[in-house]
Amino acid sequence: MDINELFESAIQSLRVNVMRTLLTMLGIIIGISSVILIFSIGQGTVAYVDNELSTFGTNFFQINPGSSAIGSFTGGSKTLTTDDIEAIRSDASLTNIQSVGAFAMATATVSANDIDKSLLIYGATPEVLEMLKPNMTFGSFLTTENDVDMERVAVIGSKTVDTFFGKNANPIGEKIKIDKKTFTIIGVAQSGSALFGGFFDNAIFIPLNVALNEIEGNVYINEIDISVKNTALMNDTMESVKVLLRDRHNLKDNDIDDFMMLSATDAIYTAQTITNLLTLVVASISAISLVVGGVGIMNIMLVSVTERTKEIGLLKAIGALERDILIQFLIESMVMSGLGGVLGIAIGIILAFIVTVIVGIPLIIVPSAIIIAVVVSMLVGIVFGLYPARRAARLSPIDALRYE
Numbered sequence: 001m002d003i004n005e006l007f008e009s010a011i012q013s014l015r016v017n018v019m020r021t022l023l024t025m026l027g028i029i030i031g032i033s034s035v036i037l038i039f040s041i042g043q044g045t046v047a048y049v050d051n052e053l054s055t056f057g058t059n060f061f062q063i064n065p066g067s068s069a070i071g072s073f074t075g076g077s078k079t080l081t082t083d084d085i086e087a088i089r090s091d092a093s094l095t096n097i098q099s100v101g102a103f104a105m106a107t108a109t110v111s112a113n114d115i116d117k118s119l120l121i122y123g124a125t126p127e128v129l130e131m132l133k134p135n136m137t138f139g140s141f142l143t144t145e146n147d148v149d150m151e152r153v154a155v156i157g158s159k160t161v162d163t164f165f166g167k168n169a170n171p172i173g174e175k176i177k178i179d180k181k182t183f184t185i186i187g188v189a190q191s192g193s194a195l196f197g198g199f200f201d202n203a204i205f206i207p208l209n210v211a212l213n214e215i216e217g218n219v220y221i222n223e224i225d226i227s228v229k230n231t232a233l234m235n236d237t238m239e240s241v242k243v244l245l246r247d248r249h250n251l252k253d254n255d256i257d258d259f260m261m262l263s264a265t266d267a268i269y270t271a272q273t274i275t276n277l278l279t280l281v282v283a284s285i286s287a288i289s290l291v292v293g294g295v296g297i298m299n300i301m302l303v304s305v306t307e308r309t310k311e312i313g314l315l316k317a318i319g320a321l322e323r324d325i326l327i328q329f330l331i332e333s334m335v336m337s338g339l340g341g342v343l344g345i346a347i348g349i350i351l352a353f354i355v356t357v358i359v360g361i362p363l364i365i366v367p368s369a370i371i372i373a374v375v376v377s378m379l380v381g382i383v384f385g386l387y388p389a390r391r392a393a394r395l396s397p398i399d400a401l402r403y404e
Helices: 003-016 018-054 069-074 082-090 127-132 144-148 158-165 197-201 208-214 231-248 264-286 288-307 309-317 322-359 367-393 397-402
Strands: 060-065 097-112 115-124 135-139 153-157 175-178 181-190 204-207 220-228 259-263
Touching: 003 018, 003 322, 018 264, 018 288, 018 322, 018 367, 060 231, 060 264, 082 097, 082 208, 082 220, 082 231, 097 127, 097 158, 097 208, 115 158, 115 208, 127 220, 144 208, 153 158, 153 175, 158 181, 158 197, 175 204, 181 197, 204 208, 220 231, 231 259, 259 264, 288 309, 288 322, 288 367, 309 322, 322 367
Parallel strands: 115 204, 153 181
Antiparallel strands: 060 220, 060 259, 097 115, 097 175, 097 220, 135 181, 153 204, 175 181
C-alpha cells in the first residue's frame, strides 16, 4: 500500500464516525487554543505596559523613603527631606542629572460648591510635569514661582473637576478649600497614560512647600524623581545619588539603605518579567489539556482497533504488511491530532482577538507559539497513537478473521 492509499483509508475511517472524531479532538483543540490565547494575552499585556510606561519616558528614576515598598506606600517612613532634594540639586559632581522633582502626600478634606470630600493632596514641584507628562486640559501646571512664593494655587484632576464643578467644566480661577484653606485653581490635569490614570485624574496638586508647611497631618516627602541627560549612564547616576544619600543619612557600611531607588526601565523590565512568568505558568497548566486529548486519542484508537479487527485480518490476508497497518493507524491518530491543532489555532486566534478588543490591549500572535502548537499536536498523535497502531499491526491475521 502506498502512502496516498494509507491517507485515504485513514481519513475514510475517521469520516465513518464524525462526531466521535470531533469529541476525540476536543482535548487537543482546547489545549492548543488555550496556549495560543494565553501567549497572545501575555505578549499583548507586555506591549501595553511597555507603551503605557514609556509615555512617561525612560530617562528618570525615583527615590522612595524606607527600606521596603510597604513602608513607602503606607507612609510609615519619613527618611527623605527637602534638604535631600537640595543636596542632590546642588551637588556639582552629579553632571548627568537634568532635573529633580518631588512629591509630598497627604489626605485632606476638600470643599467646593457645598461638596466635601476626602482626597489625596500632592505637594509637587514643577519638574513633575516634565517627567510624568500629564495632559493639561485647562490652564497650566505649578511653577517654580508658585513653590518659592508659597502661593495657594492648585492643579486638580479631571475627575475631581467632575466631582466639584460638573462634567466638562472649566474651573480655572475658581476657589477650592483644602484643609479649610482657600486655593485658586490654575490648571486641570489628566494623565497621559491610561495605566496610571487615577494618579492625576483623582487628586489635587499644590506647591510642595505649601503642602509641607500649611497642610495639617502627616505630610512628608514620599518620592523624589530625577531625570537624567544620558540614559546610558543611568545606573552610574543612581549609584552616585545613593552614595550621597547614605552619607547624608549617616548610614554605616553594614546598614541597609533607608530609601529605595527604581528606574522607569526597571519598572518596565519587572512588568515584563512578571507577565512572561505568569504566561508560562498558565500556558503550562493549559498544556495539561493536550495530555488529556492524547489519552482520548489513545482510547478511541484502541476502540477502533477492536472494532476493525476483521478488517485488519482481511488486509493482512491479502498481503498488507505490519508496517502498512502501523502506518495506517498512526496516520489516523496524527490526522485527528493535526486537525485538532489547526482548529485549536484558529479558535485561539479568534478568542485572542475578542479578548484584546474587550480589554483594550494590542493583538499579538506569537509565531513561535503557533509552530510549537502544530509540532506538539503532531507529537501527541504519534506518541499516543503508537501503542494502538502497534497493537493493530501485531494482530495475527487468522485470529483477526475469526474475531467476533
